[in-house]
Amino acid sequence: xxxxxxxxxxxxxxxxxxxxxxxxxxxxxxxxxxxxxxxxxxxxxxxxxxxxxxxxxxxxxxxxxxxxxxxxxxxxxxxxxxxxxxxxxxxxxxxxxxxxxxxxxxxxxxxxxxxxxxxxxxxxxxxxxxxxxxxxxxxxxxxxxxxxxxxxxxxxxxxxxxxxxxxxxxxxxxxxxxxxxxxxxxxxxxxxxxxxxxxxxxxxxxxxxxxxxxxxxxxxxxxxxxxxxxxxxxxxxxxxxxxxxxxxxxx
Amino acid sequence: xxxxxxxxxxxxxxxxxxxxxxxxxxxxxxxxxxxxxxxxxxxxxxxxxxxxxxxxxxxxxxxxxxxxxxxx
Amino acid sequence: xxxxxxxxxxxxxxxxxxxxxxxxxxxxxxxxxxxxxxxxxxxxxxxxxxxxxxxxxxxxxxxxxxxxxxxxxxxxxxxxxxxxxxxxxxxxxxxxxxxxxxxxxxxxxxxxxx
Numbered sequence: 001x002x003x004x005x006x007x008x009x010x011x012x013x014x015x016x017x018x019x020x021x022x023x024x025x026x027x028x029x030x031x032x033x034x035x036x037x038x039x040x041x042x043x044x045x046x047x048x049x050x051x052x053x054x055x056x057x058x059x060x061x062x063x064x065x066x067x068x069x070x071x072x073x074x075x076x077x078x079x080x081x082x083x084x085x086x087x088x089x090x091x092x093x094x095x096x097x098x099x100x101x102x103x104x105x106x107x108x109x110x111x112x113x114x115x116x117x118x119x120x121x122x123x124x125x126x127x128x129x130x131x132x133x134x135x136x137x138x139x140x141x142x143x144x145x146x147x148x149x150x151x152x153x154x155x156x157x158x159x160x161x162x163x164x165x166x167x168x169x170x171x172x173x174x175x176x177x178x179x180x181x182x183x184x185x186x187x188x189x190x191x192x193x194x195x196x197x198x199x200x201x202x203x204x205x206x207x208x209x210x211x212x213x214x215x216x217x218x219x220x221x222x223x224x225x226x227x228x229x230x231x232x233x234x235x236x237x238x239x240x241x242x243x244x245x246x247x248x249x250x251x
Numbered sequence: 252x253x254x255x256x257x258x259x260x261x262x263x264x265x266x267x268x269x270x271x272x273x274x275x276x277x278x279x280x281x282x283x284x285x286x287x288x289x290x291x292x293x294x295x296x297x298x299x300x301x302x303x304x305x306x307x308x309x310x311x312x313x314x315x316x317x318x319x320x321x322x323x
Numbered sequence: 324x325x326x327x328x329x330x331x332x333x334x335x336x337x338x339x340x341x342x343x344x345x346x347x348x349x350x351x352x353x354x355x356x357x358x359x360x361x362x363x364x365x366x367x368x369x370x371x372x373x374x375x376x377x378x379x380x381x382x383x384x385x386x387x388x389x390x391x392x393x394x395x396x397x398x399x400x401x402x403x404x405x406x407x408x409x410x411x412x413x414x415x416x417x418x419x420x421x422x423x424x425x426x427x428x429x430x431x432x433x434x435x436x437x
Contacts, residue, residue, distance in 0.1 A: 270347035
C-alpha cells in the first residue's frame with residue numbers, strides 16, 4: 001500500500017483542527033484522508049494501490065478538490081497530481097530534508113490565494129488599429145524604387161519595414177498594458193508572474209498571489225482595466241490554491 | 252444561448268484547474284506515477300469535451316456569447 | 324468541481340475555450356520523434372532552428388534599415404539576400420510539407436521559440 005500525497009500544510013499548533021477537517025472529507029476514489037506530521041508541517045495523504053490510480057480527468061478533479069478544501073483552512077503547497085510515496089517514513093524524511101524550503105514557501109503563500117489573468121485580443125482588429133497609427137507615425141518609408149534600383153527588392157524591404165514597425169508598436173502597446181496592470185497589482189502587494197505575447201491572440205498570460213480578502217478589489221480592477229482597453233478581452237480566474245507559486249525543487 | 256455561457260465557463264474552469272494540478276505544484280521527484288503520456292490522455296478527454304461544446308454552439312443560431320456577470 | 328472560477332470575463336469571443344486549451348496544453352507543439360517520422364521529424368527540427376535564425380537576422384536588419392544609417396546600396400543588397408532566404412525557406416517548407424505552425428517548438432517554461 002502506497003500513499004497518495006495531496007498537499008504540504010502549515011499546521012502550527014492546530015493539528016486537531018486538521019484532524020477534524022480530514023474526518024469530514026474523502027480523498028480520491030472515496031479513500032480516507034490522513035495527516036503525516038513533521039514539526040509545524042503536515043502532509044495530507046490517502047492510501048492507494050499504485051496500479052489503481054487512474055490517470056483520468058475525474059480523478060484529477062477529485063484530487064484538486066481535496067487541495068481546494070484544505071486551502072480554505074490552512075496555508076499549503078499543492079502537490080502535483082499523481083505523486084505517490086511508499087511510506088510515512090519516506091514522507092517524514094522528505095519533509096526533514098526540505099524543511100527550510102518548505103517553510104519559506106509556506107510563509108510566502110500564507111493567507112493568500114492565486115489568481116490568473118489572461119488578456120486576449122482579436123489579432124486582426126488590434127493590428128489594423130495599430131497599423132493605422134503606424135502609417136500615420138511614419139509617413140516616410142523608404143524612397144520608391146527608381147530605374148536604377150531593383151523594384152522587387154525595394155517593395156519587399158518596404159513591406160518588411162511596415163511589418164517591423166507594426167510589431168514594435170504592438171509590443172510597446174502590450175508593455176504599456178502590462179505596466180498598467182502591474183501598477184494596480186502593486187497597490188494590492190501582489191506577487192506576480194506575467195508572460196506576454198504567448199500566442200497571437202493571448203497577449204498577456206499572468207498569475208499572481210494576493211491576500212485572500214482582496215478578491216473583490218481585484219474584480220473591480222479588472223472592470224476598470226476593461227473600460228480602459230475596449231479592444232481587449234480580460235478573463236480573471238480564481239481563487240486558486242497557490243499552484244504557480246511553489247518555488248523550490250524537492251531534494 | 253445562456254446554457255452555452257455556463258458550459259463555456261465550466262470548460263474554462265476545468266481547463267485552468269487541470270493545467271494547475273497536472274503541470275504545477277510541488278513535484279516529488281522520482282515518485283510521479285502518472286507519466287507524461289498519461290497526462291496527455293487526461294487532456295485528450297478535455298479536448299473531446301471542448302469540441303462537443305463547439306459543435307453545439309455552431310448548431311445554435313448566432314455566434315455571439317453573452318458575457319458572464321462579474322462577481323460571485 | 325461545480326464551482327465557477329471565473330471572476331471576470333468581458334464578452335468572451337468565439338473559440339475562447341479553444342484558445343485556453345491551447346495555452347494550458349502544449350501537446351500539439353511537442354516535438355515527437357519516432358522511427359516512423361524520423362525523416363520529417365529531423366527536417367522539422369533543423370528547419371525550426373534555421374527559421375528562428377533567419378527571422379532574428381531579418382528583424383535585426385529591419386531595425387537597421389529603420390534607423391536610416393544604411394546607404395541605398397546597402398539596403399538593396401541586404402534586401403535581396405533576405406528576400407532570397409525567405410523564398411528558399413518557403414520552398415523547403417513546401418518540400419517537407421511543413422507549415423509555420425510546425426516550425427515553432429514549445430519549450431515549456433521557456434515559452435515559444437517565436
